[in-house]
Amino acid sequence: MKRSKSKITKIKALAESAREEAARKVFDLNTVHERITQVAAKGFNTVRIEPETAVDLRKTETAIATTKKLEELGYSYSWDVVNYDQKNVKNPSGCVARMSALVISWQDDYRTHL
Numbered sequence: 001m002k003r004s005k006s007k008i009t010k011i012k013a014l015a016e017s018a019r020e021e022a023a024r025k026v027f028d029l030n031t032v033h034e035r036i037t038q039v040a041a042k043g044f045n046t047v048r049i050e051p052e053t054a055v056d057l058r059k060t061e062t063a064i065a066t067t068k069k070l071e072e073l074g075y076s077y078s079w080d081v082v083n084y085d086q087k088n089v090k091n092p093s094g095c096v097a098r099m100s101a102l103v104i105s106w107q108d109d110y111r112t113h114l
Contacts, residue, residue, distance in 0.1 A: 019055055019056075020060050022051050022052070022055055022057060023051075023060035023061075023062035023063050024062050026049055026052075027062050027102060028062060029069055029070075032102070035049055045105055045106055045107035046104065046106075046107060047105075048080060048101050048103050049102045049104070050100075050102070051101075054082075054093075054097035055097070055099060058079055063102070066102075070104060076104070076105045077105070079101070080100065081099070082098070083097070
């Protein structure tokens with residue numbers, strides 16, 4: 001039995017590590033700031049940033065740190081949760097998957113529109 005628990009522990013750690021790596025790619029503060037700047041330069045007040053695959057990254061250390069810093073800087077944010085079915089290209093798991101896109105706004109009345 002110990003061998004099985006060890007394997008499942010390794011699998012869980014592998015999945016967590018993969019989520020953290022995916023979060024660093026899209027939710028790193030510098031990457032997010034670049035995207036905000038690109039979108040603001042086109043006249044928009046809100047940007048939606050999502051991972052490449054249907055993975056929920058809201059609870060990763062990177063996402064938590066970035067959203068905390070965004071709030072400190074005066075941005076508003078929310079998570080747009082989307083379910084992907086088994087056949088969606090963003091979902092290679094073969095199961096229904098949930099992905100969370102980070103929606104960031106620098107519009108003063110953003111939260112009243114949610």
